[in-house]
Amino acid sequence: MKALVFDGEKAAIRDDVDVRAPGPTEVRVRVVSAGLCHSDLSVIDGTIPWPSPAVLGHEGAGIVDEIGEAVTNVAVGDHVVLHTMAFCGACKWCETGRPAYCRKSISNASQPFKVAGDDAWNFAATSCLSEYTVVQAVQCVKIDDDIDLNVACLIGCGVLTGIGTVWNRTNLGIGDTCAVVGVGGVGLNVIQAAKVRGASRIYAIDTVASKEKLAREFGATDFIVAGSDVDVVETVRKNHPTQIANIVGSFGEGGIDYAFDCVGNPAILNQCLQMLDWGGTAVAVGVPAFDATVPAQVTLLTHVERTLTGSRAGSHRPHWDIPLIVQAYKQGMIKLDELVSAKYPLEDWESATHDLHEGKLARGVLMVSAA
Numbered sequence: 054m055k056a057l058v059f060d061g062e063k064a065a066i067r068d069d070v071d072v073r074a075p076g077p078t079e080v081r082v083r084v085v086s087a088g089l090c091h092s093d094l095s096v097i098d099g100t101i102p103w104p105s106p107a108v109l110g111h112e113g114a115g116i117v118d119e120i121g122e123a124v125t126n127v128a129v130g131d132h133v134v135l136h137t138m139a140f141c142g143a144c145k146w147c148e149t150g151r152p153a154y155c156r157k158s159i160s161n162a163s164q165p166f167k168v169a170g171d172d173a174w175n176f177a178a179t180s181c182l183s184e185y186t187v188v189q190a191v192q193c194v195k196i197d198d199d200i201d202l203n204v205a206c207l208i209g210c211g212v213l214t215g216i217g218t219v220w221n222r223t224n225l226g227i228g229d230t231c232a233v234v235g236v237g238g239v240g241l242n243v244i245q246a247a248k249v250r251g252a253s254r255i256y257a258i259d260t261v262a263s264k265e266k267l268a269r270e271f272g273a274t275d276f277i278v279a280g281s282d283v284d285v286v287e288t289v290r291k292n293h294p295t296q297i298a299n300i301v302g303s304f305g306e307g308g309i310d311y312a313f314d315c316v317g318n319p320a321i322l323n324q325c326l327q328m329l330d331w332g333g334t335a336v337a338v339g340v341p342a343f344d345a346t347v348p349a350q351v352t353l354l355t356h357v358e359r360t361l362t363g364s365r366a367g368s369h370r371p372h373w374d375i376p377l378i379v380q381a382y383k384q385g386m387i388k389l390d391e392l393v394s395a396k397y398p399l400e401d402w403e404s405a406t407h408d409l410h411e412g413k414l415a416r417g418v419l420m421v422s423a424a
Contacts (some may be wrong), residue, residue: 055182055421057402058168059176061105066400070108071167072185073091079330081192082133084188084421086206086396087113087181088238089217089405091271091317092340096176104349107174108166111137112210113181113199114202114214117193124190132202133156133193136209136371140191140402144187151369162255181206182399184422194375200382204389207238208375210366212389212415215242217367217374218313218338219250225311227251231271232289234329235315235339241271243313243338249386254309256289261412271388308333322361331357338364355398361377391415397415 056070066160075081093109095101098269104312117131127133138158147155165187166173180186195253198204220223229252233243236259248271257268258277265276275292280328295306312325317339322354325335326349337347353359367374381387394414397405403419 054184055399056108056166056180057110057249057399058173058178059096059105059107059109060101064109066402067168069169070173070183071378072183075119075121075163075187077121078190079121079187080117080124080133080193081119081185081187082115082126082180082193083185084110084113084115084134084135084183085202085424086115087419087421088211089402089417089419090206090238090372091307091409092177094338094406094409101340102343103176104162104174106168107176107177108168108180108183108186111177111179112183112185112206113179113186114196114206114209115421116424118185123191123335126190127193127195129409131193131195131202132205133181133186133210134375135181136192136194136213136369136375137366138192138369138371139178139189142191150370151368151371153365154304158210170218179209180404182419184376191372194371196375196379200379201390202424203420204393205379205391206400207392207416208378211238211392212242212378213369213371213374214338214367215239215244215315216246216378216387217369218336218364219243219246220374221368222336222362222364223276223311223334225250225252227310228253230254230293230309231311231313232256232258232325233313233315234258234279234285234307234321234325236261236268237315237414239338240313240315241267241392241415244268244273245271245309247311249381252388254292256309257386260283264412265389267415283346286328296348301377306331310334311336313338315339319345319347322347326350326353326359326361329353329359332359334360334362336362336364371372393418396420417423
């Protein structure tokens, strides 16, 4: 079968790839479509260290091909969204509805594949850029057959991360103000989640001016083109001065309620912290290099109680959040079709990568096999 394989130096489509049969709690899925995500490219460029050879991809949807003897949540022929969180379902975190904290759901790489006869690793427990993959049953969420798999594939990472960050990691609500830095697939979902929650002002911030139209379509009220001649923090803060007269001292009075770094840049995350009002929250969503640190002013935390927090893939509860998102999509509350900027055959993944780097895509979808 065909798959996108990283050999430790470069990635290429290989046709000498095999995947084993599913174990008792596993499912083999014929992948129909997969989104191309920055995290896949971060393995290739070394930002995310990963063992090789590895089959890439972690944002996909497909059709169940075979199930293990203990699997009860899906059946052969079901259409499913795949997600990366292979949680155990039995620890205190899973039992209390916080599977993102399950220790089994991270650093659980395995070798269900063979490349040219040699054992090969999966990526993010998923490996969707392959005609077939084997995942844990908990990583499969059944969806209605009438949902286009070319659209549904994006739910498993970019959509869950963006929407889940707002819905699961913040208390953003009616009348709140926020800024979203990085208007890609994840940022657009942060924007539309904030809109659904009732945010009164949503700033979309990006270096690519052409992203404004899409950002506003998803719910942004303002768009700022970030650049060397633009003070993003000051641009946001000047629209939200303090409402209290005769301020004594200075700890950055005024500002917005929430700021989301969807790029994964420590300097941007620091800017997010600086543009907040007292008691505001900055959220790290994008993933920087593993050893990156944030040069934050501590008194912004101790004196005016701003919060700096993180979001691991939207801290999602997949078997709750994915059906909720699908239902909201059917009701017209959540946009999914508009996220698909272009579709490519799997063999054309390098064109999709180029377009992603050029800022042309909200999300590029790779068509892995026929529906």
